[in-house]
Amino acid sequence: MVRIENWAVSYDDPADIYTAPELKSRHLIGKVYGHPGFPDGEEISTGTLLSCSGRTASTRKTTYVLGNPNPDYIAFLAEQGLPEIDPEQPLRIRIQCPNCKSEQYSHFTYCDQCGHRLKITDL
């Protein structure tokens, strides 16, 4: 299993202020351990996150187990007034579905209420 430590979530196109954060592609930045392509402790940026469940997150090629988040990232979330990281489900975010307007926690793929696709991903 590949583990990522000292991680933070990074959004594609940070300059694009017109797309809501939950609709942007996300990837992780952090130090990897047990990855066949990198030495332990190497700082990497993952591919686009396609799904997550509990403390794991998957890209097209790799499933990462989330270790401890980067303290700077936690401070950044607090500064921005964003919700704290839920240790059980660190990557979930509270969103409003653009289709049915329901407020919910999501793993950023489909709306729990109406099934609307919340983000386009290239599988």
Ligand SMILES: [Zn+2]
């Ligand atoms: Zn919906």
